[in-house]
Every structure is written in C-alpha cells, then in structure tokens.
Amino acid sequence: MLKLPIYLDNNATTPMDPRVLxxxxxxxTEYFGNAASRNHPFGWKAEEAVDYAREQIAKLIGAxxxxxxxxxxATESNNxxxxxxxxxxxxxxxxxxxxxxxxxxxxDTCRHLEKQGAEVTYLEPQPDGRVSVExxxxxxxxxxxxxxxxxxxxxxxxxxxxxxxxxxxxRHGVLMHTDATQSIGKIPVNVLTDHIDLxxxxxxxxxxxxxxxxxxxxxxxxxxxxxxxxxxxxxxRGMRSGTLNVTGIVGFGKACELAMNEMAEESIRLAKLRDxxxxxxxxxxxxxxxxxxxxxxxxxxxxxxxxxxGEGLMMGVKDIAVSSGSACTSASLEPSYVLKNLGLDDxxxxxxxxxxxxxxxxxxxxxxAIDHVKTAVEKxxxxxxxWEMFKEGIDLKSIEWAEH
Amino acid sequence: MAYSEKVIDHYQxxxxxxxxxxxxxxxGTGLVGAPECGDVMRLQIQVNNETGVIEDAKFKTxxxxxxxxxxxLATEWLKGKTINDALSIDNMDIVEELALPPVKIxxxxxxxxxxxxxxxxxxxxxxxxxxxxxxxxx
Numbered sequence: 256m257l258k259l260p261i262y263l264d265n266n267a268t269t270p271m272d273p274r275v276l277x278x279x280x281x282x283x284t285e286y287f288g289n290a291a292s293r294n295h296p297f298g299w300k301a302e303e304a305v306d307y308a309r310e311q312i313a314k315l316i317g318a319x320x321x322x323x324x325x326x327x328x329a330t331e332s333n334n335x336x337x338x339x340x341x342x343x344x345x346x347x348x349x350x351x352x353x354x355x356x357x358x359x360x361x362x363d364t365c366r367h368l369e370k371q372g373a374e375v376t377y378l379e380p381q382p383d384g385r386v387s388v389e390x391x392x393x394x395x396x397x398x399x400x401x402x403x404x405x406x407x408x409x410x411x412x413x414x415x416x417x418x419x420x421x422x423x424x425x426r427h428g429v430l431m432h433t434d435a436t437q438s439i440g441k442i443p444v445n446v447l448t449d450h451i452d453l454x455x456x457x458x459x460x461x462x463x464x465x466x467x468x469x470x471x472x473x474x475x476x477x478x479x480x481x482x483x484x485x486x487x488x489x490x491x492r493g494m495r496s497g498t499l500n501v502t503g504i505v506g507f508g509k510a511c512e513l514a515m516n517e518m519a520e521e522s523i524r525l526a527k528l529r530d531x532x533x534x535x536x537x538x539x540x541x542x543x544x545x546x547x548x549x550x551x552x553x554x555x556x557x558x559x560x561x562x563x564x565g566e567g568l569m570m571g572v573k574d575i576a577v578s579s580g581s582a583c584t585s586a587s588l589e590p591s592y593v594l595k596n597l598g599l600d601d602x603x604x605x606x607x608x609x610x611x612x613x614x615x616x617x618x619x620x621x622x623x624a625i626d627h628v629k630t631a632v633e634k635x636x637x638x639x640x641x642w643e644m645f646k647e648g649i650d651l652k653s654i655e656w657a658e659h
Numbered sequence: 660m661a662y663s664e665k666v667i668d669h670y671q672x673x674x675x676x677x678x679x680x681x682x683x684x685x686x687g688t689g690l691v692g693a694p695e696c697g698d699v700m701r702l703q704i705q706v707n708n709e710t711g712v713i714e715d716a717k718f719k720t721x722x723x724x725x726x727x728x729x730x731x732l733a734t735e736w737l738k739g740k741t742i743n744d745a746l747s748i749d750n751m752d753i754v755e756e757l758a759l760p761p762v763k764i765x766x767x768x769x770x771x772x773x774x775x776x777x778x779x780x781x782x783x784x785x786x787x788x789x790x791x792x793x794x795x796x797x
Binding site: 562563564565566567570571590600601602605637638639640641642643651654656657 | 662667670673676678690691692693694695696697698699700701718719720721722723724726727772
C-alpha cells in the first residue's frame with residue numbers, strides 16, 4: 256500500500272537514515288560528555304566520537320580531519336566562509352565574485368559585505384543555469400580575493416564546472432569557495448582534484464540530522480584561514496567557538512560514510528527513476544525542463560507546465576510533496592529568482608515544480624506521481640483561460656494585461 | 660499554508676467552468692490580471708436583455724486555489740442577480756465567505772474586478788457608459 260503524501264522534496268531536506276539514528280542514540284544519554292572536557296572519560300569518549308566522525312566526513316570529500324570545521328549548517332558555513340575570508344584577507348583585496356542564482360545564504364551575505372566595503376560581482380548564469388570558467392575568469396580583477404560558485408543548484412540541480420573554475424582560481428591566486436550543500440553525498444566531490452579551498456555542506460541534505468554542518472577549510476597549498484564569526488572558547492581551531500554538537504556530528508559522520516559506500520549505486524537508481532518521471536511528464540504539451548540536463552544532479556528535475564499556475568498546481572498535487580517556483584503566498588507575488596535569472600518568463604517561472612528524489616523513493620511512488628501530476632495539469636488547463644487562448648492560437652504577448 | 664474547506668471545495672469542484680460566446684450581444688466578458696503576476700481570471704455573464712437578469716455565468720482562471728475559488732464563487736453569486744445587484748458584490752464578501760487569509764485578499768479583489776469588467780463589457784455592447792468604479796484596487 257502506497258503511503259500518501261509521497262515525499263519528493265529531498266532538496267529541501269532528507270529523512271534521516273535509520274542507520275544514522277542508531278549511531279547517534281548512545282551519544283544522547285550514555286556518552287553525553289562535552290568533547291572539550293579533557294579531564295575525564297566522559298569528555299574523552301565524546302572527543303573520540305567527534306574525531307571518528309571528522310575522519311568519515313573528511314574522507315568523503317578527499318580532505319583531512321583537521322580541515323573540517325563544524326557549524327550549525329550550510330547557512331552558517333556560507334556566512335563563515337564569506338565573512339571570514341573577507342575579514343581575514345581584506346588587506347589583500349575586497350572583490351568577491353559570485354553568481355546571481357546562488358542560495359540566499361550566499362547572496363544575502365554578499366549584500367551584507369557590500370555594506371562593509373566589499374565589491375561583489377554577481378555573474379549571470381547561462382540559460383542552462385551554469386557559469387563557464389571563462390565567465391568567471393573575465394570577472395577577476397587585481398583586488399579579487401574570493402570566488403564563490405555553488406557546486407550544484409538547489410532549484411534546478413545543474414552542476415557547475417567547479418574543477419575548471421577552481422583550477423583557474425588557483426592560477427590567479429584567488430581563493431575558491433563552493434556551496435556544495437546539494438552535491439556532497441550525492442555526486443563525487445573531491446576538494447583536492449576540484450581545487451576547492453572552502454566548501455559548505457550540511458548533514459540533513461544527505462540523510463543525516465538537522466542542525467549540523469561543516470565548512471571545509473584547506474590547510475595546505477594554500478593554507479586558508481577565516482576570521483571567526485562567533486567569539487568564545489576557541490573551538491574548531493579558533494574558527495568556530497561553541498560546544499560541539501556531538502550527537503549531530505556522530506550522525507553527520509555516519510551519513511557521510513553511508514553516502515561514500517552507496518552513492519555510486521544510488522545515483523544510478525535515482526537517475527533512472529528521475530528520467531522516467533521526466534520523460535512521462537514531458538509528454539504533456541507545453542512542458543519544459545528548467546536548467547541543464549547534461550550536467551545535472553541525478554535526483555533532481557525542475558519542470559514548467561505552461562499555462563498552469565504553480566501554486567494552484569501544488570494544491571492539485573497534494574498527494575506528493577514538491578516545491579514550486581511560484582511564491583504567490585508572499586506579498587510580492589515574485590516567482591523564484593533562480594528561474595527568473597535564468598531568463599525564464601515570469602509566466603514559466605510561476606508554473607514550475609521541483610521534484611527531488613531521494614534514498615527512500617521507489618518506483619511505485621514515481622508511477623503514482625506521474626499520474627497525479629498529469630491529472631492535475633490537465634484539470635487546471637481545462638480551467639485556464641491562458642490555455643484556451645493558446646489553443647485558439649492567440650499570442651498572449653499581444654494582450655494588454657491589467658497589471659495588479 | 661492551510662486552505663479553508665470552502666476554498667478546497669471550490670478548487671476540487673469548481674462551479675461554472677466554461678466559455679460563453681463572447682460575440683453575442685448579451686454576453687459580457689471580463690479578463691483581468693496578468694500571467695506574470697500568476698493570476699488571470701476570465702469571467703463571463705449572459706444577460707437577459709429584457710429583464711437585466713444574469714442568466715448564466717462562466718469562468719476560467721489561471722491562478723492559485725484561492726483565485727480559482729474566488730471566481731468560482733463569483734459565478735455562483737452572479738447567476739440570478741440583476742446587473743445592478745451584481746455591482747454590489749464586494750471583494751470583502753468573498754474574503755469572508757471563503758475565509759481567505761490576508762495574503763490572498765488580492766484574489767478576491769481580482770474577482771470583483773472581473774465582475775465589473777464583465778458588466779462594463781456588456782454595458783458597452785448596449786451603448787451604455789461603462790461604470791467607473793470609485794474603488795481603486797491597484
């Protein structure tokens with residue numbers, strides 16, 4: 256029996272893997288020590304668990320344990336990376352290069368830094384959502400200290416050429432940060448071969464617990480330092496104070512170990528299911544995939560169904576949990592800035608759904624989702640005046656709409 | 660966001676979806692909203708030329724559940740009313756009936772605008788002055 260609603264919003268968060276929970280449990284009650292307590296076995300036991308998790312996490316991304324700085328999640332990691340680098344390297348320069356479809360934790364942090372005297376270039380991606388190494392290189396100036404380009408986009412799943420960008424950054428002596436929240440644990444990411452100096456990621460996007468994340472900070476070639484944004488006990492090599500979230504860290508470590516072992520197989524299985532979903536939904540007239548399909552996360556599909564509105568569609572597909580590019584609930588009525596910045600018409604941006612498959616998605620659920628979405632789109636088109644006009648061959652752009 | 664039961668009912672069982680022949684002299688059509696705003700409503704009324712009573716009303720809406728429900732409800736209320744009575748339908752009546760939250764009030768405003776636009780289209784066809792609404796929504 257199919258249990259409804261079906262969760263297809265794994266880019267927002269993932270359910271925790273039961274094996275992760277199992278690894279965490281003893282650290283809530285039995286081994287509850289503070290990892291910074293050096294004087295007794297309670298502290299030692301916690302520290303040992305943290306060290307082990309640090310190894311599991313480092314291994315997944317080709318780093319060493321000392322390069323992993325624990326944070327509360329990717330938002331904090333992004334803040335620490337950008338603000339920390341800007342403060343640490345300010346004498347060297349004040350220019351940061353990023354992209355206008357980055358996550359808000361990057362965009363808003365950059366806006367904040369602009370008020371502190373930073374100069375920020377927000378690159379426009381190509382229509383497929385990716386930036387090219389040439390685009391980034393052309394933006395480099397003598398005062399550039401940092402490039403921050405996301406590994407894979409959270410809304411459309413497109414993957415940037417991080418290896419090429421990182422290599423180019425190093426050639427110019429510029430630091431390379433990547434928000435790898437959506438990609439680590441899903442596709443192979445290696446900080447060495449990808450020439451990454453700083454990488455943000457979090458556990459809850461890869462079947463681990465919420466409230467724990469990390470910032471990878473390179474220690475060799477070059478040795479990178481970030482100015483701490485939280486004052487206190489000087490934990491995490493002075494870069495992030497605060498008692499370590501031992502249970503979260505243990506879970507994060509286990510989640511990374513599972514990802515390491517299962518990623519290859521899992522990504523093939525999910526790509527197959529995703530492709531089935533996408534192929535079926537594209538049989539609907541006037542439906543389009545948003546973003547690159549050649550360079551894309553295996554479990555993501557973002558599709559616009561023209562002439563139906565996203566929020567209305569969400570209501571019609573209540574038996575599946577997905578995300579919409581339409582933000583009609585907000586006062587602004589603005590659709591997703593990511594889709595808009597790809598150059599999509601507002602209309603298409605309003606009509607989009609993001610499907611995010613995950614470890615616990617199965618074929619039966621995908622089959623159900625296909626039927627469910629098709630039915631809803633057809634029903635809404637039957638009541639859409641725009642669909643009727645389209646069918647009559649009326650060019651919607653020729654109509655003078657009363658903006659409200 | 661949680662929708663009220665009435666919104667869900669109108670969304671799942673919309674009343675009076677359809678199209679009237681807009682070339683008929685007793686059919687008034689109102690098309691309001693804009694695709695880029697995520698809401699477009701088309702509301703049509705068929706009026707008895709002798710009595711001024713709205714004998715049929717149809718709608719099609721591109722929009723969220725609240726927009727669909729607002730226009731569906733509007734067609735229900737329009738049927739059987741005279742044109743003059745129809746003018747008194749206020750967006751806040753729709754808000755109240757459907758229990759729309761503040762962020763969805765614009766949907767009811769759009770429905771009221773659609774009613775007025777349809778009535779004005781009918782009046783224009785009859786050689787009457789369009790009614791200028793004192794209430795400015797946008």
